[in-house]
Amino acid sequence: MRKISIVLILLFSISSFYAFAEGGREVQPISAVAKVEAGITVIDSYNRSVTIPEPVLRVVSAAPSVTETIFALGKGDTLVGRTDYCDYPEEAKSIKSIGSLQEPDIEAIAELAPDIVIASTHFKKESVDKLTALSIPVVVLADQDSFEGVYTTINKIARLTGSEDSGVALISSMKQTVDSVILAVRGKKTPSIYYVIGFGEYGDFTAGGDTFINQIIEMAGGNNIAKGIKGWSFSLEKIVDSDPDILVCSKYWNAKKSILAANGYKDLRAVKSGNLFEIDNNMLDRQGPRLADGLKALAEIIHPDAF
Amino acid sequence: MVFLILVLILLSAIVIAGSLGSARISFPDVVKIIASPTPSIDDGIKDTSRIIIWKIRLPRIILTVLVGMGLGVSGAVFQGIFRNPMANPYILGVSSGAAFGVTLGMIMGLQITFLGIGAIPISAFAGAISASVVVYLISGGGRDILPLLLSGIAMGFLLSAMISLLMYFNRSQLENIVYWTMGSFNAANWQKAAITAPVILPGSIFIIIFARDLNLMVLGEDSAKSMGVSVKKSRLIFLLVSTIITASAVAVSGVIGFVGLIVPHAMRIITGPDHRTLIPYSMLGGAILLLIADTIARTIIAPTEIPVGIVTSLLGAPFFLFLLNRMRNPK
Numbered sequence: 001m002r003k004i005s006i007v008l009i010l011l012f013s014i015s016s017f018y019a020f021a022e023g024g025r026e027v028q029p030i031s032a033v034a035k036v037e038a039g040i041t042v043i044d045s046y047n048r049s050v051t052i053p054e055p056v057l058r059v060v061s062a063a064p065s066v067t068e069t070i071f072a073l074g075k076g077d078t079l080v081g082r083t084d085y086c087d088y089p090e091e092a093k094s095i096k097s098i099g100s101l102q103e104p105d106i107e108a109i110a111e112l113a114p115d116i117v118i119a120s121t122h123f124k125k126e127s128v129d130k131l132t133a134l135s136i137p138v139v140v141l142a143d144q145d146s147f148e149g150v151y152t153t154i155n156k157i158a159r160l161t162g163s164e165d166s167g168v169a170l171i172s173s174m175k176q177t178v179d180s181v182i183l184a185v186r187g188k189k190t191p192s193i194y195y196v197i198g199f200g201e202y203g204d205f206t207a208g209g210d211t212f213i214n215q216i217i218e219m220a221g222g223n224n225i226a227k228g229i230k231g232w233s234f235s236l237e238k239i240v241d242s243d244p245d246i247l248v249c250s251k252y253w254n255a256k257k258s259i260l261a262a263n264g265y266k267d268l269r270a271v272k273s274g275n276l277f278e279i280d281n282n283m284l285d286r287q288g289p290r291l292a293d294g295l296k297a298l299a300e301i302i303h304p305d306a307f
Numbered sequence: 308m309v310f311l312i313l314v315l316i317l318l319s320a321i322v323i324a325g326s327l328g329s330a331r332i333s334f335p336d337v338v339k340i341i342a343s344p345t346p347s348i349d350d351g352i353k354d355t356s357r358i359i360i361w362k363i364r365l366p367r368i369i370l371t372v373l374v375g376m377g378l379g380v381s382g383a384v385f386q387g388i389f390r391n392p393m394a395n396p397y398i399l400g401v402s403s404g405a406a407f408g409v410t411l412g413m414i415m416g417l418q419i420t421f422l423g424i425g426a427i428p429i430s431a432f433a434g435a436i437s438a439s440v441v442v443y444l445i446s447g448g449g450r451d452i453l454p455l456l457l458s459g460i461a462m463g464f465l466l467s468a469m470i471s472l473l474m475y476f477n478r479s480q481l482e483n484i485v486y487w488t489m490g491s492f493n494a495a496n497w498q499k500a501a502i503t504a505p506v507i508l509p510g511s512i513f514i515i516i517f518a519r520d521l522n523l524m525v526l527g528e529d530s531a532k533s534m535g536v537s538v539k540k541s542r543l544i545f546l547l548v549s550t551i552i553t554a555s556a557v558a559v560s561g562v563i564g565f566v567g568l569i570v571p572h573a574m575r576i577i578t579g580p581d582h583r584t585l586i587p588y589s590m591l592g593g594a595i596l597l598l599i600a601d602t603i604a605r606t607i608i609a610p611t612e613i614p615v616g617i618v619t620s621l622l623g624a625p626f627f628l629f630l631l632n633r634m635r636n637p638k
Contacts, residue, residue: 201425203486
């Protein structure tokens, strides 16, 4: 009796393994046909060559920078899905949300039947694989931490949405803004600046020398007091010791008000003399069409006399 | 004797800590700044150095010493009451209650201030006290030790789960919450020191005065009762005072582990089990340990700061192995 039970149990586990294994076998995606296909081909950040059949009429964006780019290219009406964080421009808010950048709701995306999903840096490879298994084309365009990188991404999105002309115009306008800023601050003395990303109970954080924001600060004609560190973590003592000329913080989260009352910060020469300025950090954090505007806003804070 | 040596060690540690930091200020300058709080002309000292010493470093050192004292004392009390070497100040839900309070406060975007203390310490304190009260009530009012312990564990699990749930739906706040729970003194200021000192110092002195009762309770409930100790009442008072001390410590610095656990053990090697000496020694030991840990935390890879809770954990684990070794091979 015992031996028979053992054999039956073994048979059961082996067959249950096969039962579930069958369910996971991939359905061949329609597009994996070995002929030359018509459509738009783009190489994404995972080095995948993705071909999307034209026309692209339904787009899901999985990042705020992508959403802003699509609207800036005049293709906002093709957007059928966006993340919770896509809040610019206003019209984006009325589009259905598909969750967060890192944990997008795959079912919600599938329900929208998009022609393409365009994602950025935080999109996990898992999500890419899941969507591909559902035959939904995904293109991941990760942030490149440079203006050139942003232009390349805008270019690719323009091609995918069939708005190459708008793309060229957008990039050209951004380049103009960047060039005018660099020209305006050239040769001027660079004030020392501290860019506040986090402060107080949760630690003091800023943009270190190896970050993109540090690059932008330097392009805007400023001298980042934290350029000597790598990464984001700084110390209050070091901030006071470096005695920056200017402090820049986010205009959100009541940051300015809190900094004015924060221990250590409130005694900074820059804060006491009214040189704590707010900026829309989304323009700088999102590597999208507003990046050049962000650069200009920062430059105007650092060199008000140049504009 | 040994006590005086410990006091001297603490004082030297304070002085050394005062001269160390991510801002390089020479030792003579530090002494000058402390000696004359108001600047006099031509003393060659930068205003920024003065601000750093008086507004950042000094309050941080004092707060660290206070919290260290509080954790040392309450650790010794908890180990005595539960007669358990693994007991630490957080077993009745103070740490998970505080973390839950902070998570809730953060997500609701609380902006209250009270006596110069912001929303985070207030929500932490409220959470810590509430959780402890609930644990006390559901365990049947502290009549027996085991239900108390089990309720504390259950509360810990429950609150951890709720914190995880809240964090899952508020991803943007996740890093902030995790950072706070690791424990750090980077946001130390005079207001925090001013509000914890009147809780931790008198509370610790109170416990020292009644340490004899704690000695008797360690002998066992029946023995204690027969010696005239009203066990239930004493236990409640000791737990209450220790919980308030721990809650205020956690409110201003996050959850710093191992101090409340290691320090009483380390001091017991010197003083033996008599709480009349163990408690004062644990006070000093806690202050010294935490001060050293925090100084390491803010200088070792300056200007980056490591949360002090991580440093204490790194120090705590090897020490525990050392203790274990000692237990298995008594000399």
